[in-house]
Amino acid sequence: MSLLEGKVALVTGGARGIGKAIVEALSRGGATVAFTYKSSVASAEKFAGELRAKGRTTYAYQSDAASLSESAKVVEQVVSDCGRLDILVNNAGITRDRLLIRMTEQDWDEVIDTNLKSAFNYCKAASRPMIAQRQGKIVNVASISGVMGNAGQANYSAAKSGMIGLTKTIAKELATRNIQVNAVAPGLVATDMVKNVDLSQLEEMASIIPMKLIAQPEEIAELVVFFSSPASDYVTGQVLPGQYD
Ligand SMILES: NC(=O)c1ccc[n+]([C@@H]2O[C@H](COP(=O)([O-])OP(=O)(O)OC[C@H]3O[C@@H](n4cnc5c(N)ncnc54)[C@H](OP(=O)(O)O)[C@@H]3O)[C@@H](O)[C@H]2O)c1
Numbered sequence: 001m002s003l004l005e006g007k008v009a010l011v012t013g014g015a016r017g018i019g020k021a022i023v024e025a026l027s028r029g030g031a032t033v034a035f036t037y038k039s040s041v042a043s044a045e046k047f048a049g050e051l052r053a054k055g056r057t058t059y060a061y062q063s064d065a066a067s068l069s070e071s072a073k074v075v076e077q078v079v080s081d082c083g084r085l086d087i088l089v090n091n092a093g094i095t096r097d098r099l100l101i102r103m104t105e106q107d108w109d110e111v112i113d114t115n116l117k118s119a120f121n122y123c124k125a126a127s128r129p130m131i132a133q134r135q136g137k138i139v140n141v142a143s144i145s146g147v148m149g150n151a152g153q154a155n156y157s158a159a160k161s162g163m164i165g166l167t168k169t170i171a172k173e174l175a176t177r178n179i180q181v182n183a184v185a186p187g188l189v190a191t192d193m194v195k196n197v198d199l200s201q202l203e204e205m206a207s208i209i210p211m212k213l214i215a216q217p218e219e220i221a222e223l224v225v226f227f228s229s230p231a232s233d234y235v236t237g238q239v240l241p242g243q244y245d
Contacts, residue, residue, distance in 0.1 A: 002030025003229050008082040010075070011035040012065045012122060013092030015044035017191035018141060021217035022089055022224045023047070027056045029225055031087065034059035034078045038092070057082075065092040065118035066110075075125035084133060087228045088126040090119040090163070091141040095193060097152045108155045115159035116166070123170055127179065136179035139227040140167050141220075144187045144242045160185070164239050171237030180236040182227040187242030188214040210243045 004026060014023040014035025027033045033051070037044040037060065048060040059081055063070045078085050093115045096107035119140055130136025145153050146160025164183055171181040188194060188205055194214075197205075206214055223240055226232055 005030035007031040007086040008078065008084050009033045009087035009089065009228065010078050010085060011089040011091055012118060013037065015040035015047055017193060018189055018217045018220050019091040020047060021221035022091060025221035025225050026228060027051055027058065032057040032082050034061065034082065036061050036063045036065060036074055038064055065121065066113040068121045071121035072125040079129050085126055085129045086135065087137045088122055089139045089224055090122055092118050095156050099152055100154045103154060111155035112159050115156065116162040119163050119166055127174060130179050131177050134178050137228045138179065138181040139224050140183040142183045142185040142239065144185050144244055147185050147241055148244060167239065168237045175236055180232060182235060183239045184220060184223045185239050185241040186215055186220050187244060189220055190214050190216055208244065
């Protein structure tokens with residue numbers, strides 16, 4: 001039997017990048033996977049179609065993760081379509097990088113709402129069916145920026161640090177309900193998010209990675225599978241960072 005057979009997973013921002021690799025990996029592991037997207041309509045439909053063509057049960061919902069009411073509706077829809085919810089992966093995220101002195105209120109609000117409030121929205125909504133089931137896994141996709149800070153990312157680093165605090169706190173709140181809550185905090189990953197970063201800046205960032213390699217989305221997805229599977233049943237409130245000190 002596959003590792004995640006019979007499980008139902010929900011991934012936010014699953015049509016591209018790290019989220020897409022997570023959807024693919026959870027689905028390959030045997031889970032029924034629902035994912036959300038905001039603007040990548042064509043990619044989401046194509047990806048869901050490809051998974052269904054492989055015989056994998058897949059649901060795709062267009063929804064803004066920054067909206068509490070939309071997030072609650074997605075969770076209700078997943079439970080209605082799939083009968084339960086075992087795994088939640090909070091992956092949706094954006095950057096609006098600028099030095100503090102030039103950062104606008106809009107840059108701040110958009111990043112906090114999309115990267116941090118979204119995790120609150122989905123954790124709150126998903127914990128209800130998970131508590132009723134007496135079982136669940138929540139995996140938050142944070143960032144090494146939230147651990148170490150990163151010049152030009154005051155909004156993003158604050159959101160990701162907040163996500164780490166959220167992870168550790170709700171891990172404590174939900175521990176006795178048999179719900180494990182953990183986070184991954186990747187460094188550089190080869191996705192659209194970093195494609196506009198200046199090459200010399202990328203090289204400098206990669207130079208402090210012990211393996212001197214930028215991660216592939218599939219490598220991050222494997223960590224998420226670990227935190228989603230029974231292999232991590234005795235692990236909660238943990239943050240698995242990239243290869244930095
Ligand atoms: N790439 C890196 O180096 C790196 C490093 C550490 C952590 N991360 C984190 O990993 C996660 C995925 O990033 P990525 O690199 O895969 O970036 P990406 O390729 O830019 O993808 C971002 C994803 O987030 C979704 N999204 C954005 N705003 C959303 C919203 N309001 N509602 C729902 N979905 C939304 C996007 O969906 P649509 O396209 O449909 O809008 C897309 O699927 C993010 O949380 C990011 O902070 C990335």
